[in-house]
Amino acid sequence: MRKTAPTLANVAALAGVSQITVSRILRNKGPIAPDTRARVMSAVQAIGYVPNRVAGSLASAGSNLMGVVIPSLSNIVFPEVLRGIHEALDESGFQPVVAVTDYDMAREETLLRSLLAWKPAAMIIAGFDHTDESRRMLENSGIRVAELMDIDAEPIDIAVGLSHRRAGHATGRHLIECGYRRFGYVGHDWAADRRARLRYDGLCQALAEAGLSLAGESVGDGSSSVFAGRDGLARLRQSSPAVDVAVFSNDDMAVGGVFHCMAEGIVPKADLGLFGFNGLEIGQALPVPLSTIRSDRYRIGRLAVEHILNPARGDAPRIIDVGFEIVAGGTA
Amino acid sequence: MRKTAPTLANVAALAGVSQITVSRILRNKGPIAPDTRARVMSAVQAIGYVPNRVAGSLASAGSNLMGVVIPSLSNIVFPEVLRGIHEALDESGFQPVVAVTDYDMAREETLLRSLLAWKPAAMIIAGFDHTDESRRMLENSGIRVAELMDIDAEPIDIAVGLSHRRAGHATGRHLIECGYRRFGYVGHDWAADRRARLRYDGLCQALAEAGLSLAGESVGDGSSSVFAGRDGLARLRQSSPAVDVAVFSNDDMAVGGVFHCMAEGIVPKADLGLFGFNGLEIGQALPVPLSTIRSDRYRIGRLAVEHILNPARGDAPRIIDVGFEIVAGGTA
DNA sequence: CTGTTAGCGCCTTCAT
DNA sequence: ATGAAGGCGCTAACAG
Numbered sequence: 001m002r003k004t005a006p007t008l009a010n011v012a013a014l015a016g017v018s019q020i021t022v023s024r025i026l027r028n029k030g031p032i033a034p035d036t037r038a039r040v041m042s043a044v045q046a047i048g049y050v051p052n053r054v055a056g057s058l059a060s061a062g063s064n065l066m067g068v069v070i071p072s073l074s075n076i077v078f079p080e081v082l083r084g085i086h087e088a089l090d091e092s093g094f095q096p097v098v099a100v101t102d103y104d105m106a107r108e109e110t111l112l113r114s115l116l117a118w119k120p121a122a123m124i125i126a127g128f129d130h131t132d133e134s135r136r137m138l139e140n141s142g143i144r145v146a147e148l149m150d151i152d153a154e155p156i157d158i159a160v161g162l163s164h165r166r167a168g169h170a171t172g173r174h175l176i177e178c179g180y181r182r183f184g185y186v187g188h189d190w191a192a193d194r195r196a197r198l199r200y201d202g203l204c205q206a207l208a209e210a211g212l213s214l215a216g217e218s219v220g221d222g223s224s225s226v227f228a229g230r231d232g233l234a235r236l237r238q239s240s241p242a243v244d245v246a247v248f249s250n251d252d253m254a255v256g257g258v259f260h261c262m263a264e265g266i267v268p269k270a271d272l273g274l275f276g277f278n279g280l281e282i283g284q285a286l287p288v289p290l291s292t293i294r295s296d297r298y299r300i301g302r303l304a305v306e307h308i309l310n311p312a313r314g315d316a317p318r319i320i321d322v323g324f325e326i327v328a329g330g331t332a
Numbered sequence: 333m334r335k336t337a338p339t340l341a342n343v344a345a346l347a348g349v350s351q352i353t354v355s356r357i358l359r360n361k362g363p364i365a366p367d368t369r370a371r372v373m374s375a376v377q378a379i380g381y382v383p384n385r386v387a388g389s390l391a392s393a394g395s396n397l398m399g400v401v402i403p404s405l406s407n408i409v410f411p412e413v414l415r416g417i418h419e420a421l422d423e424s425g426f427q428p429v430v431a432v433t434d435y436d437m438a439r440e441e442t443l444l445r446s447l448l449a450w451k452p453a454a455m456i457i458a459g460f461d462h463t464d465e466s467r468r469m470l471e472n473s474g475i476r477v478a479e480l481m482d483i484d485a486e487p488i489d490i491a492v493g494l495s496h497r498r499a500g501h502a503t504g505r506h507l508i509e510c511g512y513r514r515f516g517y518v519g520h521d522w523a524a525d526r527r528a529r530l531r532y533d534g535l536c537q538a539l540a541e542a543g544l545s546l547a548g549e550s551v552g553d554g555s556s557s558v559f560a561g562r563d564g565l566a567r568l569r570q571s572s573p574a575v576d577v578a579v580f581s582n583d584d585m586a587v588g589g590v591f592h593c594m595a596e597g598i599v600p601k602a603d604l605g606l607f608g609f610n611g612l613e614i615g616q617a618l619p620v621p622l623s624t625i626r627s628d629r630y631r632i633g634r635l636a637v638e639h640i641l642n643p644a645r646g647d648a649p650r651i652i653d654v655g656f657e658i659v660a661g662g663t664a
Numbered sequence: 665c666t667g668t669t670a671g672c673g674c675c676t677t678c679a680t
Numbered sequence: 681a682t683g684a685a686g687g688c689g690c691t692a693a694c695a696g
Contacts, residue, residue, distance in 0.1 A: 005474075007672095007673060007674085008673065009673080009674095017682075017683090019673090019675090019683090020675075020676095020682075021681085021683075023675065024675095024681095024682090027675090030681080030682090031681060032682090036681080036682085050448055050449060050469070051673095052449065052451065052672090052673055052674070053449040053450050053674095054386055054390045054395065054450060054451055054673080055390050055674040055675085056674055056675070057386045057674090058390050058673080058674075058688050058689065059673075059674040059675040059676075059688055060674080060676080060688085061675095061688065063386065065429075065450075073411045073418065074411075074415065076408065078411075079406075079411040083405040086405065086431075087432075090432075090443070095431070095446055096429070096430055097397075097427055097430075098418075098428055099418075099427070100415070113382065114396075114427055116382055117382060117384060118397075118427075119385075119386055136380075137380075140380060142337075225617075226614055226617035227613070230617060255614075256617060259617060259618060259619050262619045281559070282558055282614060285557075285559050285562060285587075285591060339689055340690065340691095341689080350667050351667095352666080352690090352691070352692095353666060353667075355690065356666090359691090361691095362665080362666090363665055363666095365665060365666085368665080368666085384689055385690095386688090386689080387688070387690040388690050388691070390672050390688090390689080390691090391672055391690040391691040391692075392690080393672065393691095
C-alpha cells in the first residue's frame, strides 16, 4: 500500500512524458498523439491515479463546485428543489455543496462565508431574507447568484420561482367563483415562512376586492404539518362555526384538515370547502383529491441551474417565473 | 471595486505583520498578542478578506469537506437522513458535498470519483451495493467510510442503520400474535430497494417458522408511492380476497392502502389489517393511526457523522444498530 | 509571540 | 504535439 496518493508527476514519470501532457490528456485539452494518450491512460490505470481537484482549482482559479443554501430539509418542497438542482447540475459536471440554515439569517451568513471560501462557480439560495452582510458578500464575490422560490422581491442577481402573492390572490378569486363567501384561514408560523405570508396577503386582497374579508383564522405557532392542520381546523371550526371554506397555508396542513373532517364525519365540499397549496402527491392520492394550487418545485431547481450556468447576457431576464396552476380537486 | 479578491498577503501588508501571523489568528492557532490580533482583525474587516479554503486545503492536505452519497431525494427517508448528517456536521464545522445516484451503481462510481477528487475528510454512503471499482476507490482513499441504512452486510469500514431483515421478521411475529393468519404483501420494485427486499425476506421467514406462508402478493414495478399502495391493495384484494392482513413495503404504500379502504368502505383492522414500515408522520396523523415499525432516520445520519469523525480506535464497533420499534397503531 | 523558508499538486504562459 | 518555468494562496516546520 502506497502511503501518499499518486500525483500527476508519478503518472508522468511512469508514462515517460511531462506532467502537463498528462494534465492535458486528462482534461481533453489541445491536440495529443494517439499513442501518447494510450500510454498515459494505461499509466493512470496502473497506479490508480485520482486527480486532485483542490490543487487543480487553486491553479486554475475556478472550481466545479456550486453553493446551495436552503432553509430546511423537513419541508418536503426543499428536497424537491434540491432534486431539480442535482439533476441539472450533474449533467453539467458540477457538484453541489449544500448548507441548511434552519430559517436563521445569522446562521445563513456563517454558512455563506464557509461556502464562499471554496470559491464556488455560483450560488443558489432559497429565499430573499438575508443579512446585509450576506448580501454584501454575495455581491462582492463576483459570482452568479440565484434566489429561489419566490419572485415577489428584487433579486441580487436572478430570481426563479413564482409569485406567492398572486397564488394567494388566485386562490381567493377561484373560491369566490365557486360560490364561497365565509372564508376561514388555517396557517402555521410565518416567522420562518415568508411565502406563506405572501399567499395570505394575496388571499386577503382578493377577498377585499370582492368586498369580503376573513371570517376566522387559526394560526399555529409551529411549523406546518399534518397534525397542525388537523388541530388548526378543529380550532377554526370552534371559533368560527359559520365558515364555509377553509384555506390552508399549504397541502400538509390541508391534508390534516381532510383527516379532521374524516374523523368528525364532515364531508369535504358538501359541508365545508378545503383548499391547500403545493399540489403534493399525498393530497392527490386522498380518497377525494385535494383542491389546491400546484407549483413545480423540481423545475425551479432545474431552471435555476440552467440560467445561472449561462453567462449573463444583457438581455437575459432577471426574473424567471415558473407559474402555478389551480387544481380543482374535489374538496372545494 | 478591486478586480482580484484580497489575499492573506494583502491583509498582512495592511496590518504590518507576516502572512503566517494572519493565518494563525484566523485559525486560532498558537499564542497571539492581543493588540496584534486586533490590528489584524480590523485589516481583515477593512478589505473584506474571505479566506480561500482551496489554497488552505492544498497546503494542509486536508479539507473540511464530507462526501455524502444517497440514492434518491424523492423517497422521504433520505432527506431525513441528510438532515441528521447536516446538523451533526455543522456542529463540527464540516461541509457536506452531496451526490445523488438515482439507484444506479455505475453513476455512483462516477460520482464517487468526483467526490474523492476533493479530498473529503470522510465519506458517508447510503447502501451497500457498490461496484468493485467503487469499493476499491473507497478502500484506497484511506478515509473513513460509513455505509448507512442497513446493517445486514459486511461494511467497508463502519455501518449505521438497522437490520431490515429483523424488522420484517418482527412484523411477522407481531401480526401472528395479533391473530392474523392469511397474510398478503403489497410491495414496490425491489431493484432499487434492497432493504424492502430484506424486510420481505424476514417476514416470510417469520411466517415459515409459524408454519404459514404468504396467501397473496401484489408487487408493482415502480417505486413506492401512495398511489402505488392504493392500486396494490386493490389488486391484492382481487387476486386474494381471503387475506386478513396486508403488509406493505413501507408507510407510503400503506397510507395508500388506508385510502383504498376509505374509498371502498373497508374498516381497517376490523375488516382487514394494514401494516407499514418507517413510522412516517403522515401515517400517524391518519384518522386511525397506522400500525407500523418506526425507524429513526435522523439518528442514523447523526450517528454516522459522530462515529466517522472519531478516529477509529481498535475497540470501536464497526456496526452501529439504531434499532426499531413496533407501533401498534390502529390498523392491525 | 512572530517570522522565514518551502512546498502542497496542478495549470497557465510561453517556448520549441 | 510536447515541455520548462513559475505561481495560485495558504500552511507546516523550523527558527528566533
